[in-house]
Amino acid sequence: AQSVTQPDIHITVSEGASLELRCNYSYGATPYLFWYVQSPGQGLQLLLKYFSGDTLVQGIKGFEAEFKRSQSSFNLRKPSVHWSDAAEYFCAVGAGYGGSQGNLIFGKGTKLSVKP
């Protein structure tokens, strides 16, 4: 069965420092991979997605993620964190076949706090 693991429940970084959020997935075929961000009290916003091709994908707000098939990972990175990046981040894998086309499986999320 497909699954997504985000090993870090909560991460605190200083403003201006680099960031890496980890995501590991379990999926039998080539996965469709996504990162979403959720600000407090809001819905989830798509940051970036990977379907195929270049394993380094660029997203909005200066985020990027790298797909590593050998490690079953899709880690999210940002070179310099801003206070406005404080939010919860969700990794997801697409399980879209048959009647459940487009069904995503989400990790439990990583909450990011940013120190001034």
Place this chain on the structure above:
Amino acid sequence: DVKVTQSSRYLVKRTGEKVFLECVQDMDHENMFWYRQDPGLGLRLIYFSYDVKMKEKGDIPEGYSVSREKKERFSLILESASTNQTSMYLCASSLRRWGYTFGSGTRLTVV
């Protein structure tokens, strides 16, 4: 931009009431989803639909039902609200595998 609109941001209902949560999308997406989100548990899929009048159970359908009479509208129904259904409810839509667009969520409190 695709818009997914959830009719209420905050809702307070009494135990035993029948509750309707409405979700409307404006981009002709085939798939629509209802999740609930609770601290420490992440997003859990309640029901989804990949076509009008079609519905599939997700991971936690008990105590809920859904209705999709038109492509753009997907309603979540709590038949008899209970306090353990107090949660944030998120609706999403998608075109096949191209990722979800989420609504802003409805925070439901059952007292």
